Amino acid sequence: MELTEHDNFAETLAREIKQPIDIGSNKDAAKTRIALPPGWHLEEKDDSKLLPTPLRKYAKVRVRDTESFIEYMKRHGSLTDSTVWCLADYTQGRIAFTGIVNDHGEDADKAAWRDHLVHFSPAFSEEWNRWTGFHKKPMSQTDFASFIEDNLRDIASVEGSGLPTGSAMLEMALSFEATQDMRFKSAIRLSNGGVNLSFVQDDDAQTLQKMAVFERFAIGIPVFWSGDPYQVDARLRYRVRDGKLNFWYELVRTDKILEAASSTVIATIKDKTGAPFFFGEPFIS
Structure with a gap:
């Protein structure tokens, strides 16, 4: 505590008269400052909490x-x-x-x-947390299918945009589940922007199954709890490793949606x- 000339004088006086001295008590603030022996230091006591009401709001x-x-x-x-x-x-x-x-x-x-x-x-809404939480996170074929099914109602189809509907995404997800035990063979890009994936059974190389994978899709979700929904575009990505597929999605400019x-x-x-x-x-x- 920084001492003023008044404080120094009070401490000197207290040493001379050998008893505590009240120094600059503030009755309005219910604070008392006293010089005390044996070292004659200043002690401040705040009794403002004993007042009927606080002196100010905080x-x-x-x-x-x-x-x-x-x-x-x-x-x-x-x-x-x-x-x-x-x-x-x-x-x-x-x-x-x-x-x-x-x-x-x-x-x-x-x-x-x-x-x-x-x-x-x-x-943030539960939908926003869920979709941003899995942003760019690779998932196995089965896990991705389950994710799409669990969050199917969030998928939005904009008329005339060429983006897939919820039912089309569900069909794709079910196709993923049906081919989870198959080996990836090839991928052919389609004129509509999607990708055609070919699979073969491990025990029958002549059996082919094909499914269309949409390269882009959109979701309609609220950003904040109890807020209005916003359209968020997403890119579908995949990677082949050891004959197996991993899928993930990338949400497009979530910073602009949040803004x-x-x-x-x-x-x-x-x-x-x-x-x-x-x-x-x-x-x-």
Whole structure:
């Protein structure tokens, strides 16, 4: 603790008169500062928690949805003393908001404590977590078929786009399951952008089975929990190793999809809180 001239004088006086001395107690803050023997150091005691009510508001809370964030800021904040900060990294899949209820205002002579905070990170939907979780992860023929079946309702067909329907993807998935014990023979690219894969039975080299693999498909899923769905394009990939196929998919520009979904949340928070809005990090300790 840094001592002032007043503090040094009090300690010297305490040594002379051999008894504790009250130094600059703040009755409004329920704080007492006393010089104590034997080393005559200063000790500060804070009894503010014994008061009937706190001297001022401060809190650190975390809410789970946009409306709760907005309502908290409106309940406790003001247009002159509150700010909202947005930390967005779409390539890393992160978006978070911090509301500072008692932030510094425009008046340079009126500082604030900046310790009444509300945090909010929009929760991603289960569909978004599932599809992004398996992005670029190779799967065996059987595992890929199971994945497609489990998430079939997410597959979206856009009229006139040439992308496969959910039923076509299901048929493809079932074909994968039917050929799981076969050996890969060849792949021929089709005029419609798909790929024709040929398989032969291990015990009958003359038996051929063919199935069309779609090179591109689309899914329609919400980015955030309870949010609107967005179309996400995907590329289907495969690799042959030791006569067996591994499949995976690559989602196209998920950062742009996240940015589009986040812009809706940002616009809502800006409009309904009315507080000054900043992109960045407030560095609150």
